[in-house]
Structures are given as C-alpha cells and as structure tokens.
Amino acid sequence: RKEVxxxxxxxxxxxxxxxxxxxxxxxxxxxxFFWYRQDCRKEPKLLMSVYSSGNEDGRFTAQLxxxxxxxxxxxxxxxxxxxATYLCVVNTGTGRRALTFGSGTRLQxxx
Amino acid sequence: xxxxxxxxxxxxCKSGTSVKIECRSLDFQATTMFWYRQFxxxxxxxxxxxNEGSKxxxxxxxxxxxxxxxxxxxxxxxLTVTSAHPEDxxxxxxxxxxxxxxxxxxxxxxxxxxxx
Numbered sequence: 001r002k003e004v005x006x007x008x009x010x011x012x013x014x015x016x017x018x019x020x021x022x023x024x025x026x027x028x029x030x031x032x033f034f035w036y037r038q039d040c041r042k043e044p045k046l047l048m049s050v051y052s053s054g055n056e057d058g059r060f061t062a063q064l065x066x067x068x069x070x071x072x073x074x075x076x077x078x079x080x081x082x083x084a085t086y087l088c089v090v091n092t093g094t095g096r097r098a099l100t101f102g103s104g105t106r107l108q109x110x111x
Numbered sequence: 112x113x114x115x116x117x118x119x120x121x122x123x124c125k126s127g128t129s130v131k132i133e134c135r136s137l138d139f140q141a142t143t144m145f146w147y148r149q150f151x152x153x154x155x156x157x158x159x160x161x162n163e164g165s166k167x168x169x170x171x172x173x174x175x176x177x178x179x180x181x182x183x184x185x186x187x188x189x190l191t192v193t194s195a196h197p198e199d200x201x202x203x204x205x206x207x208x209x210x211x212x213x214x215x216x217x218x219x220x221x222x223x224x225x226x227x
Contacts, residue, residue, distance in 0.1 A: 004154075034215060043204050043218040044155065087154065091215060098145050099206075099216060103154035 001026055004102035006088050012108045017078045021105045023071040023088030033064055035073045036087040038104065044087055047073075078109045114138060115207050117219025124195065125227055131191045132222045134161075134205030140185035141207035145216065146178075149202040161188040195226045 167180035
C-alpha cells in the first residue's frame with residue numbers, strides 16, 4: 001500500500017466549478033500535511049498547509065481528518081490558471097524531515 | 112525570489128557519462144538537503160537525504176555508488192549520477208529547509224536529465 005494515495009484524475013471541470021480532491025495516508029504517526037501544486041515540468045510549490053481545524057485561503061479550503069487519515073482540498077470558482085497537478089504531501093516528523101508525496105491529482109479547467 | 116538554486120536545469124548526454132547536479136541554498140544554511148526523482152506521471156520519490164559533513168542517507172533501492180552525494184558546505188549539496196544510462200533519465204529535484212521559514216521545504220527548479 002502506498003504511504004500517500006490520491007486519485008490521479010484527470011478532473012476536467014468548467015471554469016467556475018467547484019472541485020474537491022481527496023487523499024489518504026497510511027502512517028498514523030504523520031504530523032504535518034500539505035497540498036502542493038505542480039505545473040508541467042516544474043518543481044512543486046506549496047499551496048497550503050493543512051490543519052486539523054481546517055483552513056481556508058481564498059478559494060481554497062483544506063481539511064484534515066486524523067481519525068480517518070484523510071485529507072481534502074476544495075477549490076471554488078475554478079480558474080483556467082488552476083489547471084495543474086495537486087500533490088498531497090505528508091511529513092511523519094519522526095526524525096526524518098523529508099516529505100512523502102502522493103502521485104498527484106491532475107486538474108484541467110476548461111473555458 | 113528563489114531560495115534554492117539548482118543547476119543545470121537541463122542535461123542531455125550520452126550513455127556512460129557522469130552528470131553532476133548542484134543544489135545551493137541561498138540566504139540560509141541547510142544542514143540537510145533532500146534529493147528527489149520524478150518519472151513521468153509519477154510522484155516525487157525521495158532518493159536520499161544529504162547531511163552536511165557526513166554521509167548521505169539513501170532510501171531503499173537507491174544505489175549509493177550510482178548516485179554520489181556530497182554535502183561539503185552548509186549551502187551546497189551535489190548529486191552525481193555516475194555512468195548514466197537511459198533508465199536514469201528523469202526529473203531530479205533538490206530541496207532544503209530553512210529553519211526560519213514557515214515553509215516545510217524549499218525546492219530547486221529541478222534538473223531534467225535525458226540520457227541518449
């Protein structure tokens with residue numbers, strides 16, 4: 001079983017749509033969680049951290065459910081520029097400070 | 112601006128060539144840097160953790176004699192792909208953590224390696 005699992009997509013949505021991505025992680029000792037965005041042939045860039053209380057940044061909302069080991073990202077009012085691959089990322093924090101990446105969910109927003 | 116500089120961004124070379132990739136932290140010191148590899152349509156996979164002044168820690172399945180890592184200073188780590196073959200063609204990305212930043216890691220721009 002992969003440490004971090006995501007639906008690869010692609011998700012094809014029209015502009016203005018709301019879209020949600022889900023992610024599950026296997027290590028219950030995981031301590032911190034993030035969503036990264038990666039454009040084609042580019043390095044990943046931090047989109048937002050994910051907190052147990054849930055957090056929002058503009059059109060983006062992230063949620064964490066520790067009991068179910070589940071993370072989500074909601075994008076409202078999708079823009080063409082949101083087209084990218086969204087990576088769910090987990091840090092176990094057990095002495096290793098490297099990040100474990102999901103394989104990513106591809107989003108294509110269409111005009 | 113970029114806080115981690117990676118060079119070169121693109122390499123195309125013949126099979127059997129050794130290729131060195133540099134990763135520099137700008138404006139901060141990094142005792143630890145990370146090297147990832149990403150094959151097309153796959154996730155970033157951690158290859159090794161580079162430790163300043165000591166040996167790198169390699170992930171399972173990554174050959175340490177094939178992927179030589181040197182972290183000789185607090186701002187520079189290098190990854191050398193020795194005697195590269197076509198199956199080594201991939202996107203290599205380094206990252207480093209700035210303790211004073213709230214970001215989990217800063218990534219370099221990546222190096223796209225193509226072995227002919």
